[in-house]
Amino acid sequence: xxxxxxxxxxxxxxxxxxxxxxxxxxxxxxxxxxxxxxxxxxxxxxxxxxxxxxxxxxxxxxxxxxxxxxxxxxxxxxxxxxxxxxxxxxxxxxxxxxxxxxxxxxxxxxxxxxxxxxxxxxxxxxxxxxxxxxxxxxxxxxxxxxxxxxxxxxxxxxxxxxxxxxxxxxxxxxxxxxxxxxxxxxxxxxxxxxxxxx
Numbered sequence: 001x002x003x004x005x006x007x008x009x010x011x012x013x014x015x016x017x018x019x020x021x022x023x024x025x026x027x028x029x030x031x032x033x034x035x036x037x038x039x040x041x042x043x044x045x046x047x048x049x050x051x052x053x054x055x056x057x058x059x060x061x062x063x064x065x066x067x068x069x070x071x072x073x074x075x076x077x078x079x080x081x082x083x084x085x086x087x088x089x090x091x092x093x094x095x096x097x098x099x100x101x102x103x104x105x106x107x108x109x110x111x112x113x114x115x116x117x118x119x120x121x122x123x124x125x126x127x128x129x130x131x132x133x134x135x136x137x138x139x140x141x142x143x144x145x146x147x148x149x150x151x152x153x154x155x156x157x158x159x160x161x162x163x164x165x166x167x168x169x170x171x172x173x174x175x176x177x178x179x180x181x182x183x184x185x186x187x188x189x190x191x192x193x194x195x196x197x198x
Contacts, residue, residue, distance in 0.1 A: 005175055006084060006173070006177070007068070009066075010066065010068040010069065011026070011067075011068050012049075013062065013063070013066035013067045013068070014063060014067035014068045016018065017059050017060075017062055017063035017067055018063070018065075018152065019064075020055075020059050021059050023190065024052060024055050024056050024059065025056070025075055025112070027048075027052050028049075028052050028053075028056065028120060029154070030076055031045070031048060031049050031052065034070040042107075049098065053088075054084070054088075055090070056085070057082070057085035058086060058087040059085075060085065060086070061082055061086045061111060062105065063084075064108055065108060065111035065112050065115065066108055066119055066173075067159055069103075069104045069105035070094045070104055070105075071104075071110045072103075072104045072137075072176060073101040073102065073103060073104065074101060074102055074103075074104050074107045075099065075101045075132070076096065076099055076101070077101070079096055079107060080096050080101070081191065083096060090124070090129065091123065091124025091125070091126075091133060092121060092124050092125060092126075093119060093124075093126045093127070094114065094126075094127045095126070095127070095129065096129050097129055097130040097131065098129075098130070098131045105181065106131075106134075106136065106184050108177070109136070109177050109181075109198060110129060110136055110145075112155065112170040112173055112174040112177070113136070113138050113162040113170075113174055113185075113196050113198070114127065114129070114138065115170040116138045116151075116152075116155065116170050116171060116196060117138055117196060119130050119148070119151070119167075119168070119170075119171075120140070120145050120147050120148075120152075121142045121145060121146075121192055121194070122146050123142060123143065123144050123146075124142065125140055125141055125142025125143070126140070126141050126142075127139065127140045127141075135197065135198075136197060136198055137195065137196075137197045138195070138196045138197070139194075139195050140193065140196075141192060141193050141194075142194075143191070145147070145191070145192065145194060146190070147189055147194075150166075151168055151171045152187060152189070154171045154172060154175065155171060155174060155187055155196070156175075156184075156187065157174050157177065158172075158175045158179070158188075160172055174198075178198045180186075183198045184198065185197070185198045186198070197198065
């Protein structure tokens with residue numbers, strides 16, 4: 001997949017997310033209006049509100065991870081807002097270290113890396129994200145990891161010999177984006193810890 005194909009895929013991702021966020025926002029506004037009209041919200045309404053919130057959070061996350069990065073900077077509060085929303089109620093806790101705004105293209109790669117770690121930490125855990133002079137490090141800790149060696153080897157070799165499932169596309173995309181920025185993905189795996197840097 002060449003650079004033009006990656007860019008085209010990113011534009012498609014941005015378009016899909018952009019077109020989905022509007023109707024989901026409208027549903028959320030409608031739920032707020034229903035809530036203001038009085039009455040006690042039942043479990044059905046709570047379920048709908050929770051589902052709309054989850055969908056909105058995932059679209060915001062996917063828009064960064066799979067959309068067109070551009071040249072913008074992303075502030076700490078925006079990144080933390082997205083991470084908190086998408087991880088809410090889950091077993092995985094994520095700590096965002098950088099205090100300064102970061103290039104959206106770097107945040108995009110971090111979000112893809114985060115999905116790689118999430119794949120290996122199905123039972124939960126904690127991930128710390130730090131940046132130093134443009135070098136990023138994600139450090140995951142969990143009582144138990146579930147490492148698929150075939151997927152994790154793609155990060156180092158960029159060899160797509162294995163057939164990927166849609167939920168695994170981040171393993172192919174991250175090393176390609178790293179290569180475009182003159183970096184490579186480095187991993188270190190132990191029994192309960194996982195490091196991914198670029």
